[in-house]
Structures are given as structure tokens and as C-alpha cells.
Amino acid sequence: MVEQAPAIELKGISKAFGPVQANKNISIRVMPGTIHGIIGENGAGKSTLMSILYGFYKADAGEIFISGKKTEIPDSQAAIAAGIGMVFQHFKLVENFTVLENIILGAEDGGLLTPSLAKARKTLLELEHEYGLNVDPDAVIEELGVGMQQRVEILKALYRQADILILDEPTGVLTPAEADQLFRILDRLRQEGKTIILITHKLREIMEATDTVSVMRRGEMTATVKTSDTSPAELAELMVGRKVLLRVDKTPAQPGDVVLDIKGLRVVDDKGVERIKGIDLQVRAGEIVGIAGVAGNGQSELLEVLGGYAEATGEIRVNGQPLDLSGRYADGRSRRARGIAHVPEDRQREGLIMDFSAWENTAFGYHRDPGYQSGVLLNNAAIRADTEAKMGRFDVRPPNPALAAKNFSGGNQQKIVLAREIERNPDLLLVGQPTRGVDIGAIEFIHQQIVALRDKGKAVLLVSVELEEILALADRVAVMFDGHIMGERLSAETDEKELGLLMAGVSA
Amino acid sequence: MDFLTFVQLLDSTVRLATPLLLACLAGLFSERAGIFDIGLEGKMLAAAFFSAAIAALSGSVWLGLLAGIASSMVFSLLHGVASITFRGNQLISGVAINFLAAGLTVLIAQDWFSQGGRTPSLMGGARFEPITLPFAESLGAIPIFGPIYRELISGHSILVYVAFAMVPLTWWILFRTRFGLRLRAVGENPAAVDTAGVSVVGLRYAAVIICGVLCGLAGAYLSTALQAGFVKDMSAGRGFIALAALIFAKWRPWYALYATLLFGLFGALETRPDVIEALFGIRVQGALLGALPYVMTVIILAGFVGKAIPPRAGGEPYVKER
Numbered sequence: 156m157v158e159q160a161p162a163i164e165l166k167g168i169s170k171a172f173g174p175v176q177a178n179k180n181i182s183i184r185v186m187p188g189t190i191h192g193i194i195g196e197n198g199a200g201k202s203t204l205m206s207i208l209y210g211f212y213k214a215d216a217g218e219i220f221i222s223g224k225k226t227e228i229p230d231s232q233a234a235i236a237a238g239i240g241m242v243f244q245h246f247k248l249v250e251n252f253t254v255l256e257n258i259i260l261g262a263e264d265g266g267l268l269t270p271s272l273a274k275a276r277k278t279l280l281e282l283e284h285e286y287g288l289n290v291d292p293d294a295v296i297e298e299l300g301v302g303m304q305q306r307v308e309i310l311k312a313l314y315r316q317a318d319i320l321i322l323d324e325p326t327g328v329l330t331p332a333e334a335d336q337l338f339r340i341l342d343r344l345r346q347e348g349k350t351i352i353l354i355t356h357k358l359r360e361i362m363e364a365t366d367t368v369s370v371m372r373r374g375e376m377t378a379t380v381k382t383s384d385t386s387p388a389e390l391a392e393l394m395v396g397r398k399v400l401l402r403v404d405k406t407p408a409q410p411g412d413v414v415l416d417i418k419g420l421r422v423v424d425d426k427g428v429e430r431i432k433g434i435d436l437q438v439r440a441g442e443i444v445g446i447a448g449v450a451g452n453g454q455s456e457l458l459e460v461l462g463g464y465a466e467a468t469g470e471i472r473v474n475g476q477p478l479d480l481s482g483r484y485a486d487g488r489s490r491r492a493r494g495i496a497h498v499p500e501d502r503q504r505e506g507l508i509m510d511f512s513a514w515e516n517t518a519f520g521y522h523r524d525p526g527y528q529s530g531v532l533l534n535n536a537a538i539r540a541d542t543e544a545k546m547g548r549f550d551v552r553p554p555n556p557a558l559a560a561k562n563f564s565g566g567n568q569q570k571i572v573l574a575r576e577i578e579r580n581p582d583l584l585l586v587g588q589p590t591r592g593v594d595i596g597a598i599e600f601i602h603q604q605i606v607a608l609r610d611k612g613k614a615v616l617l618v619s620v621e622l623e624e625i626l627a628l629a630d631r632v633a634v635m636f637d638g639h640i641m642g643e644r645l646s647a648e649t650d651e652k653e654l655g656l657l658m659a660g661v662s663a
Numbered sequence: 664m665d666f667l668t669f670v671q672l673l674d675s676t677v678r679l680a681t682p683l684l685l686a687c688l689a690g691l692f693s694e695r696a697g698i699f700d701i702g703l704e705g706k707m708l709a710a711a712f713f714s715a716a717i718a719a720l721s722g723s724v725w726l727g728l729l730a731g732i733a734s735s736m737v738f739s740l741l742h743g744v745a746s747i748t749f750r751g752n753q754l755i756s757g758v759a760i761n762f763l764a765a766g767l768t769v770l771i772a773q774d775w776f777s778q779g780g781r782t783p784s785l786m787g788g789a790r791f792e793p794i795t796l797p798f799a800e801s802l803g804a805i806p807i808f809g810p811i812y813r814e815l816i817s818g819h820s821i822l823v824y825v826a827f828a829m830v831p832l833t834w835w836i837l838f839r840t841r842f843g844l845r846l847r848a849v850g851e852n853p854a855a856v857d858t859a860g861v862s863v864v865g866l867r868y869a870a871v872i873i874c875g876v877l878c879g880l881a882g883a884y885l886s887t888a889l890q891a892g893f894v895k896d897m898s899a900g901r902g903f904i905a906l907a908a909l910i911f912a913k914w915r916p917w918y919a920l921y922a923t924l925l926f927g928l929f930g931a932l933e934t935r936p937d938v939i940e941a942l943f944g945i946r947v948q949g950a951l952l953g954a955l956p957y958v959m960t961v962i963i964l965a966g967f968v969g970k971a972i973p974p975r976a977g978g979e980p981y982v983k984e985r
Contacts, residue, residue, distance in 0.1 A: 211983065230860065231860040233955075245854075247852065247854045249851045250975070251975075257855070259844075260844060260848050260855060260856065261856065262859065263844070266840055266842070267839060267840060268839050268840060269839065269842070271841070284851075357910045
């Protein structure tokens with residue numbers, strides 16, 4: 156039997172951005188009809204590599220072979236012509252166009268739309284038949300759920316007759332059920348002979364969905380292995396370069412007194428939509444309570460109310476004393492005075508001012524600290540020294556307090572925020588998406604810090620869309636769906652399947 | 664108010680709406696592609712001057728029109744280079760163009776003609792003359808339809824007919840052609856266009872150039888058809904009213920026609936306070952009517968009459984993400 160040519164073969168691809176070598180001499184072979192995973196930490200160079208393949212960047216060196224033929228890909232047009240389709244992490248759809256209009260955009264036949272649309276409608280029906288990808292061609296994108304929108308992206312690629320499909324972090328916005336559905340679709344595509352490259356940082360997806368997997372670290376391809384021959388622990392080690400604890404090492408919780416007591420909380424947003432529809436929740440000293448749920452089901456609003464920047468009705472007590480919910484006396488300062496610290500969900504928008512230095516960011520919210528004062532002025536030297544000490548304890552790299560927040564990596568930005576909040580020794584720590592966009596090495600450290608605070612007898616309320624993180628970190632899990640708490644479970648007594656059902660609004 | 668006065672009022676509505684309509688459609692092309700353009704005013708002014716000046720010098724209004732369009736396109740490309748190629752702030756670039764045009768036109772006019780910043784009065788072939796449509800006189804005797812045909816429909820310059828024909832044409836281009844689909848897409852989500860393998864920069868330049876041509880027509884109309892020659896600041900805020908009309912029209916071609924006709928009517932009433940007095944028995948200050956388009960735009964923007972959602976990528980330079 157003659158050996159089949161690989162669908163994609165990269166030879167010695169290198170790409171530098173200034174002094175940063177994003178890709179170093181990368182070679183990879185992807186066989187047709189397989190799902191090939193590429194895994195690596197943020198900044199490992201996965202996205203750069205795929206951008207080169209899709210014609211966004213030109214490689215400094217190296218060659219690309221598509222089905223054994225050397226191919227130049229100077230732009231996206233060439234990539235499409237070579238049969239490569241890409242599904243980006245953030246969808247590239249025109250929100251107020253219909254599905255059909257989005258599908259033909261850039262791939263129209265001729266100058267007039269009517270015949271193009273008619274042809275696309277027919278082709279779409281065929282694709283639907285072939286791959287089981289049904290979607291209403293006349294639906295407007297913004298009225299579709301994310302799972303459907305992703306399907307439109309896949310259809311877009313198939314309409315352009317892509318044989319090679321690249322998916323960049325495709326499950327980041329999906330519920331577990333939607334993700335399962337996506338993997339079923341990918342499996343079907345593979346059976347039809349398509350080649351799929353799956354970029355992800357989730358080990359579980361690699362293990363479940365791929366045939367082979369390549370690991371990237373700091374711009375280099377460290378290994379390519381058959382998925383069936385490896386294990387999550389081995390992959391994690393290859394990604395980080397050292398052994399990593401995938402499970403958070405923690406002792407059973409010793410819950411004490413109730414610190415946070417929420418009763419009948421309702422939140423109506425500024426458009427008049429009720430986002431939280433009457434919830435009750437308690438968090439005790441010495442325990443971590445995780446709020447699971449697909450983004451947009453009221454978790455963010457809960458954090459905003461507790462953090463003091465949204466109005467609500469109902470009752471919240473902290474250490475037995477009521478909190479003001481009217482918005483009049485509710486602000487970050489008074490919340491902090493009550494022993495509440497907040498690590499917001501969106502650190503770049505709510506947690507930090509990206510153009511300000513690390514020491515300025517460390518002072519925010521605590522700038523009235525007597526230790527930071529020098530008469531009527533701020534004692535900048537003291538703040539800097541304090542920041543430097545905190546950066547040391549939280550292993551922020553580089554430990555330079557004068558560096559602007561935007562110049563730190565995602566993980567280090569998060570550590571700056573965490574250091575600021577945790578070191579104030581709060582009674583209640585609110586944490587939103589603590590490890591979003593954070594690499595594995597830093598995730599481990601951040602989880603350890605949160606557990607350490609719990610072990611000091613503090614209460615932690617954790618909001619995360621990563622179910623794995625909730626299960627690993629929380630002692631108790633409450634699932635939010637459509638403004639309600641669908642149910643509470645002890646993490647030790649539940650699993651992803653049960654929580655996934657609750658997240659989808661199915662009450663057990 | 665008799666019927667003939669009414670028809671005459673509508674007639675001047677059409678005349679005054681024409682430059683607004685052309686400028687509004689110019690803005691529509693640009694803003695639908697994601698390039699905000701507050702430089703409509705400046706481009707109209709430049710085109711008004713250059714078309715009057717070249718028409719005066721050459722004696723040909725058609726050469727004048729070409730010069731007007733060319734000057735407007737130069738400013739358009741300036742805006743394009745600043746906001747597309749160099750990803751500058753589109754508002755600042757637009758403001759600069761308005762100031763540049765206001766100063767340059769008067770300066771060059773004084774240098775060329777030494778008449779205090781105006782061009783000589785245009786006569787004969789240096790002006791767009793009204794076109795009398797066939798049978799205007801013979802049909803004029805028919806009641807109702809006759810006067811409407813003779814006074815309202817017939818007797819405008821060619822640019823008026825071009826402006827009104829541009830409305831269905833713009834609609835057709837935007838909603839029935841590949842170019843229109845891509846143009847609208849680039850104003851909503853340029854990343855979608857880019858990843859589909861279509862040039863964002865190319866589309867936006869095309870939009871800006873179309874905007875320049877239409878502004879050129881609007882400006883030429885002002886100085887060679889509506890008036891006979893250029894005077895200082897003769898665009899008189901029409902570029903801004905056209906922008907207001909664009910918002911009022913929610914960036915749609917047919918609505919743009921209705922909005923500019925409405926604003927044209929206010930303009931026509933401004934010069935005929937007697938009509939309002941006859942109708943409502945109150946005397947209204949002309950200036951008040953002049954301010955109405957702005958007032959109505961504020962009301963629209965405040966969300967009282969439906970929602971005006973601008974193209975989502977409007978005003979944002981496109982930077983390819985990593």
C-alpha cells in the first residue's frame with residue numbers, strides 16, 4: 156500500500172514578533188481523515204501557528220505542504236483556495252445578517268445576490284443532509300445561540316469546500332451538552348474524510364476527541380503522540396515542562412459560621428430585564444462555594460451586587476449584618492470596609508487599569524490605607540515597596556512594580572489582582588473566573604492561594620464557567636440557570652454530568 | 664393657501680432637499696462601510712467652490728462639475744488615508760476637513776477672482792439650467808395633475824433628477840449586489856469580511872470614494888444650480904443636516920429620501936412664514952424652523968421614535984487581531 160500524503164505538513168516553521176520567537180522550527184504532519192489536537196498554554200504559539208496556516212501572518216522560515224503539494228499561503232483567500240477553513244474562538248459573523256448571507260459573504264457567485272443566495276440555499280440543504288448540520292438559513296445570527304452560531308461557522312467553511320477544518324478553542328462558550336454535540340459533528344466530519352485540527356487547552360477534550368495530539372510549549376513543538384498512547388498527566392507535564400497537579404490538593408472543608416447569607420435576592424438590569432429571580436444562598440467560614448452555569452445566567456449580576464456596583468432587592472447579610480442593596484451606600488469602599496474582597500470576572504476591565512503600573516493597580520481600592528499615606532499625599536515609595544513584597548509572595552513575573560499592567564501575561568495580571576485582594580485578609584472573597592486566560596502553571600498557584608484562604612477560615616464565593624475548575628476547587632456547588640439556583644450539591648457527591656443537566660435548566 | 668402655492672412650496676422643498684439627499688446618501692455609503700464622516704460639509708463646500716470656479720473660468724458647467732467631484736474626492740481620499748490606512752480618529756479627520764475646506768475655498772477664491780472670496784456670477788452654459796420635461800406646457804392645463812407635473816416634476820436641473828434616481832440605485836446596490844453585501848458587512852464586522860478573504864481596506868476605500876463623488880454632486884448643485892456662483896460658507900451647515908437626516912433615516916436609502924424631503928420642507932417653510940401663518944394663524948420665527956432638523960435628530964437619538972442603531976463597526980479602525 157502506498158503511504159497516503161499528509162493533509163497538512165509543516166516543515167520548519169518559524170515566526171518572530173520583534174524579540175519574541177512565537178514559533179521555533181515547528182514541523183507537524185496531520186493525516187487526512189483524522190482529528191489532530193494541538194494543546195499548549197496561553198502564549199505557547201498555537202494561535203500564531205494557525206494564523207500562519209490561515210494566511211494572517213507570513214512565516215519567517217519554513218514550508219507548508221497541503222496534500223503533499225508545496226503551497227504558499229500569503230492571505231486568507233489563498234488559505235480558502237487551498238481548502239482550509241477556520242472556526243475562530245470569537246466568531247467572525249455579521250450579527251444582523253441572516254445565516255445565508257453570512258455563508259455566502261466573500262464566496263458569492265457573481266455580482267448579484269439573488270442567484271448566489273438561491274444556490275447557497277440549495278448547497279446548504281445538501282450539507283445539512285450530508286453532515287446532519289441543520290440550521291435555519293433565514294435566521295438572523297444575533298437571534299441564534301452560540302452553539303448554532305458555531306455551526307454556521309462550520310457551514311461557512313464547508314460551503315467553501317474546506318477539507319481541512321481548524322477549530323480554535325471551540326468549546327469555550329458552549330455548555331457541556333453543546334460541546335458533546337460539537338464533538339459528534341466533528342466525528343461525523345472525520346468519517347466523511349475531513350481533516351480536523353482542534354486547538355484547545357482542555358486536556359479532557361484532547362483525550363476524548365482526538366486521534367493524535369501535538370503539544371506546544373514556548374513556541375516549540377515538544378511532542379506529537381497518539382492520543383491512545385498518552386495520559387492527561389503526561390500531556391500536562393509536556394505542556395508546562397514539569398509535573399503539574401491536575402487535582403487541587405485540599406483537605407475536606409471545615410465549615411464554620413455563616414458569613415454570607417442571601418435571601419430572596421432579585422436583580423433587574425437597566426433594560427428592565429430580571430437577571431436574578433429570587434435566590435437564596437449561604438456561604439460559611441472555611442468553605443468555598445462555587446457558582447456553576449453557562450455565562451449570562453445571572454452569575455455576573457450576583458458578583459456585581461455583592462461587590463457593590465449594582466442595585467438589587469432582597470436581603471444580604473455579611474457576618475449577620477445587612478448590606479445596603481439600594482445602591483446609595485453600596486460601593487466598593489463600603490464593601491471592603493465590611494470585609495468583602497472582590498476579584499472581578501473581567502480583570503482587564505474591572506480588576507485593573509491596563510495602562511497603569513502594577514503598584515498603582517495594587518493601591519486601587521485601598522488607597523486610603525494609612526500605610527499608603529504621607530500627609531495629604533500618597534506615599535508612593537511605600538506603595539511600591541508593598542507591591543514589590545506582594546509580587547514576591549504571589550510569584551508575579553517579572554516582579555517589577557513599575558511595569559504597566561498590560562505588559563504582564565494574563566496569569567500574572569490575575570496574580571496582581573489576587574495579591575491585592577487576598578492579602579487584605581477578607582472575611583469573604585468573591586472570585587469571578589479566576590483562571591480565565593491563565594496558563595496551567597499559574598492556575599495551579601491561583602487555586603492553591605484560594606484554598607489557603609479557605610483554610611484560614613475565610614468564606615469564598617467562586618463563580619466560574621469552567622465546570623472542571625468548580626469541581627476541583629469548590630466544596631459546595633450551586634448551579635445558576637436563568638436567574639434561579641437550579642440546585643446545590645456537595646462537590647464530592649456530584650459529577651459533570653449531573654451539573655451539566657442543571658446548567659441546561661433541567662432540574663433533577 | 665391655494666393649490667398653486669402649495670405646489671410651489673413642494674417645488675422649493677425638492678430644490679432644497681436635493682443637496683441634503685446627495686450628501687445624505689454620500690454619508691450612507693461611507694458610514695455603512697464603517698467610516699464615520701462628519702466631513703460631508705467640508706467636501707460639499709470644496710466641491711461648490713471648485714465647480715463654480717472652473718465653470719466660471721471655462722464657461723462649461725460640465726467641466727465645473729468634474730472639478731467639483733474631483734476636489735471632493737481629494738478630501739475623501741484624505742479622510743480615507745487618515746482613517747483607513749493610518750487608522751486615525753475619524754471624527755478628528757472629519758473636523759480637519761471641514762476647517763480646511765472653509766479656509767481654502769475663500770483663500771483660493773480671493774486669489775483667483777479678487778471678489779471678496781466669491782466667484783463671479785455664473786451665466787449661460789456655466790450653470791445647470793432647469794430642464795423642461797416634454798409636454799409640460801400642454802399637460803399643465805389638466806387640473807391637479809397639470810400643475811404638479813409642470814411646477815413640481817418638470818423644471819429642475821439634471822442634478823435633481825440624478826439625486827432622486829440615486830435613491831433606488833443606492834438601495835439596489837446595498838441590498839441586491841455582492842458589493843453591497845460586502846459593504847454592509849464591513850461596517851458591521853470587518854473581521855468577518857477579512858477572514859472571508861475580502862479586503863477590508865479596499866471596500867472601505869471604495870465606500871469613501873463613492874461618498875466623495877456624491878458630495879461632489881451635492882456641492883456642485885449648490886453653486887451651479889441652486890445658486891449662480893460660490894459665496895463664502897455657502898454649504899451653510901447642510902452637511903451636518905444631512906448627517907442628522909442619515910441618523911433620522913436609520914442609515915436606509917428610502918428613509919434618507921423621506922428625511923431629507925422633510926428637512927427640505929422645513930427649509931422651504933423658513934422662507935415662507937406667510938404659509939404657516941395662513942395655515943395655523945401663528946407667526947413662527949424662520950430660525951426656529953432652521954433648527955428643527957437638529958431638534959428632531961436629538962429626539963430620534965434619545966430613542967423616542969424607534970431605535971437608530973448605527974453600523975456596529977462604525978468609527979473603529981480595523982486592526983487585525985492576533
